[in-house]
Amino acid sequence: MYKIPYFSALVMLLATVAVMAQIPHTPQLASPTDGTEVAIMTPTLIWYDVSGAASFGLEVSTDSTFASTVFSDSTITDSLRTVGPLTPGSTYFWRVNASNPGQTSQWSEVWTFTVSTPTLIIPSTPPPRIFPSKRTATYNLLGRVVAGNTESVRRSLTNGCYLRRNGDRINKTTIVH
Numbered sequence: 001m002y003k004i005p006y007f008s009a010l011v012m013l014l015a016t017v018a019v020m021a022q023i024p025h026t027p028q029l030a031s032p033t034d035g036t037e038v039a040i041m042t043p044t045l046i047w048y049d050v051s052g053a054a055s056f057g058l059e060v061s062t063d064s065t066f067a068s069t070v071f072s073d074s075t076i077t078d079s080l081r082t083v084g085p086l087t088p089g090s091t092y093f094w095r096v097n098a099s100n101p102g103q104t105s106q107w108s109e110v111w112t113f114t115v116s117t118p119t120l121i122i123p124s125t126p127p128p129r130i131f132p133s134k135r136t137a138t139y140n141l142l143g144r145v146v147a148g149n150t151e152s153v154r155r156s157l158t159n160g161c162y163l164r165r166n167g168d169r170i171n172k173t174t175i176v177h
Contacts, residue, residue: 024053024098024105027079034111041115042084045094047108049079053098058083060094064110074099089117 031046032038045058057074058081059066070092071083086092091114098105 022052022100023103024050024100026050026105027053027056027096027098027108029094029096029108029111032111032113034113036113037116038113039116040084041086041088042082043086043113043115044080044082045096046080047096050098050105052100053105054100055098057097057099057104058094059096059107060086060092062090062092064093066093066095086115088115090115 027050028048029046030048032043045060047056050056054077055074056076056079058071058076059069060071060083061067061069070086073081091112093110093112095107095110097107
C-alpha cells in the first residue's frame with residue numbers, strides 16, 4: 001500500500017483549490033455572427049470553448065439590457081445550444097458566460113441576430129397545367145328523371161363529371177369532365 005505523505009496531500013489540496021478559484025476566461029461568441037439574419041426559428045448558438053470551464057450560461061432576450069429573457073440556462077456543458085422556437089421578424093440579443101465550481105466569468109460581448117420572416121414566392125409566369133382543361137360532350141339520354149333518382153344518375157357518371165339537365169326531362173345532357 002502506497003502512503004501519500006501529509007505534506008504532499010496538502011500541496012495537492014491547495015493546488016486543486018487554487019485551480020478551482022481561478023475565474024474562467026470570458027467566452028467568445030462564434031455563430032450566428034453579430035447582426036446576422038437567420039432563416040430558422042430554432043437557431044443553434046455557438047461560442048468558443050473555455051479551458052477550465054465546467055459549464056456555460058446563455059441568455060437570449062429581445063431587450064439589449066436583458067431585463068427579461070426568452071431563454072436562460074446556466075447548466076450548459078457544451079459550447080453550443082439550440083434555442084426556440086423564436087418569433088419571425090424579431091431581433092434577439094445573446095450572451096454567454098463560463099463557470100467552474102468556484103467562479104463565473106463576466107458575460108461575453110452581446111451579439112444580435114434577427115429571425116427572418118418567411119417569404120411566399122409567387123412565380124411571374126403561371127405554372128403549367130397539370131390537368132387538361134374541361135372538355136364537354138353531349139349525350140342523348142332517354143326517359144324521365146324521377147325525383148330522388150337525380151343523385152343516383154349523377155353518381156353513376158364517371159368521377160369528375162357532373163350533369164346539367166333541362167327541367168324534369170333529360171333530352172340532351174351535357175356532361176363536363
